[in-house]
Amino acid sequence: MFDFPIFEMPTIGLRMLMAINAIIHVFVSHGGAVGGSVVLALAAWWANKRNDMASYETVYRLLMVFFIITTSAGALTGIGMWIHANIISPNAIGGLIRVFFWKWFIEWIVFNFEVVLLLFWFMTWKQKALTPEGRSKSIKFGVFYAASSWVTMLIITAILGFMLTPNFDGQPWVDPEVYPGNVNYNNALFNPTWFPGLAFRTFGAIAFASALAIMWTWLITTFSKDEAIRNTREGLIKLFAKIMMVTVPLSAALGYYYLLQIPEAARAMIPTAMMTRAFADKMDLMYMIISGIGGAVVVTTIIAYFSPKRMPYIAATLMVSAFLLFWGYEERTREFIRKPFLIYNYMYANGIRVTDVPYLNKVGILKHAVFVDEEKKVIKEDKSNLVEVGHTIAQIECRACHTENGINGLKALTAGWSEAAIRNRINNLPGGGTPYMAPFVGTEAEKDALAAYIASLNKKGEIK
Numbered sequence: 255m256f257d258f259p260i261f262e263m264p265t266i267g268l269r270m271l272m273a274i275n276a277i278i279h280v281f282v283s284h285g286g287a288v289g290g291s292v293v294l295a296l297a298a299w300w301a302n303k304r305n306d307m308a309s310y311e312t313v314y315r316l317l318m319v320f321f322i323i324t325t326s327a328g329a330l331t332g333i334g335m336w337i338h339a340n341i342i343s344p345n346a347i348g349g350l351i352r353v354f355f356w357k358w359f360i361e362w363i364v365f366n367f368e369v370v371l372l373l374f375w376f377m378t379w380k381q382k383a384l385t386p387e388g389r390s391k392s393i394k395f396g397v398f399y400a401a402s403s404w405v406t407m408l409i410i411t412a413i414l415g416f417m418l419t420p421n422f423d424g425q426p427w428v429d430p431e432v433y434p435g436n437v438n439y440n441n442a443l444f445n446p447t448w449f450p451g452l453a454f455r456t457f458g459a460i461a462f463a464s465a466l467a468i469m470w471t472w473l474i475t476t477f478s479k480d481e482a483i484r485n486t487r488e489g490l491i492k493l494f495a496k497i498m499m500v501t502v503p504l505s506a507a508l509g510y511y512y513l514l515q516i517p518e519a520a521r522a523m524i525p526t527a528m529m530t531r532a533f534a535d536k537m538d539l540m541y542m543i544i545s546g547i548g549g550a551v552v553v554t555t556i557i558a559y560f561s562p563k564r565m566p567y568i569a570a571t572l573m574v575s576a577f578l579l580f581w582g583y584e585e586r587t588r589e590f591i592r593k594p595f596l597i598y599n600y601m602y603a604n605g606i607r608v609t610d611v612p613y614l615n616k617v618g619i620l621k622h623a624v625f626v627d628e629e630k631k632v633i634k635e636d637k638s639n640l641v642e643v644g645h646t647i648a649q650i651e652c653r654a655c656h657t658e659n660g661i662n663g664l665k666a667l668t669a670g671w672s673e674a675a676i677r678n679r680i681n682n683l684p685g686g687g688t689p690y691m692a693p694f695v696g697t698e699a700e701k702d703a704l705a706a707y708i709a710s711l712n713k714k715g716e717i718k
């Protein structure tokens with residue numbers, strides 16, 4: 255059960271570590287790969303059809319930028335996701351692999367195709383650009399590249415959807431008594447948020463990629479020494495703005511539809527997810543943030559469409575920044591509202607399965623902490639190692655969301671609390687207005703040890 259070594263991330267915590275990697279990955283995979291492939295293939299086709307070789311060349315330069323970013327930052331954070339997920343939540347990865355074993359494998363194969371097609375498209379572009387037949391072949395590479403990036407998203411969004419809406423109620427994908435025995439894999443795959451999430455992300459990614467393409471077109475055409483390249487700005491920016499005119503409203507509508515499929519309890523957590531607990535009741539502030547981001551996208555799209563030649567750089571960067579903020583918020587919110595679960599109603603954020611709770615409450619969690627020294631998991635008769643044992647419990651149960659003394663640090667959260675108050679709080683988890691916290695799992699003795707450890711955080715170094 256806790257048969258993996260314990261990895262801790264001091265100060266920034268596990269959640270922030272994952273968030274930094276995940277958000278960079280979403281920027282690149284959505285804007286660079288999934289959306290970028292569609293937008294650039296479309297732009298290459300458009301330029302070729304009009305026999306506009308200067309624009310065709312500008313698209314090549316755009317592809318170079320996208321190519322460098324996707325194959326470096328995109329690939330690195332893609333692998334980083336895996337490594338982080340493995341060391342942060344090996345239990346969750348274990349649960350997900352059981353259900354998505356072959357689908358994940360297929361995703362990897364398709365991803366290989368995706369990268370090879372991108373390489374081919376980029377490396378052979380120059381040579382194929384010389385003849386019309388070559389160009390139409392080259393554009394085909396682009397189209398296949400776009401299709402394979404989309405298929406990887408198709409599979410990954412099934413897994414993301416499954417974590418939020420695993421179809422547990424009503425149509426159980428797993429019999430909790432005999433897991434991993436009686437699994438209905440189709441229920442897991444065709445979970446209620448798969449298609450809405452996929453549709454929303456597809457059009458959102460294309461819109462985001464168009465915004466990035468506008469910003470880079472601005473830069474490339476402004477700083478080119480070649481007059482012909484400089485003159486391609488108007489046509490290309492207008493084309494990208496046109497794509498946005500279609501995809502922005504579509505992704506907004508689909509995003510709303512996606513929102514409606516999310517479980518009620520999770521949806522109720524959106525204000526806390528967006529603005530932290532301290533501001534959760536400031537709904538007007540939340541709407542202001544949403545309309546600010548949405549408004550910035552709409553206004554800059556209109557500027558790009560009606561005035562592509564004179565579009566100021568500040569508008570192009572504002573457009574991209576609004577998208578970055580949007581994806582950042584979207585990912586944070588989606589991750590937060592699933593709390594306290596990693597897989598809804600099935601596994602808590604700390605890797606404890608809901609069905610194991612009664613058993614663990616009886617025998618305790620430390621019994622199963624395979625990688626922990628005896629010293630740190632068996633309370634001595636004189637209780638001299640109580641704080642150390644408590645520390646181990648916090649590492650197992652609380653470290654998914656708390657640090658000792660950094661982001662969401664237990665030290666600061668319990669400053670001024672007596673040990674009895676802490677003990678009482680642990681007893682009442684997750685009550686008291688914190689539905690996103692997992693319940694305490696374990697024995698009464700383990701509760702005592704955890705309380706002693708948390709209380710010790712504010713005692714250390716204090717002169718009394």
Ligand code: HEC
Nearest residue numbers: 531593594603604651652654655667668688690691692694
């Ligand atoms: C799923 C994530 C998650 C897990 C697991 C979790 N917490 Fe929390 N906890 C939170 C969040 C989020 C807050 C809110 C922080 C804030 O208000 O700024 C919080 C707040 C707290 C607070 C202070 C506020 C309050 O309402 O009491 C305490 C104490 C606390 N947690 C203790 C624990 C302990 C002990 C554990 C391990 C047994 C634990 N938490 C596990 C997410 C979690």
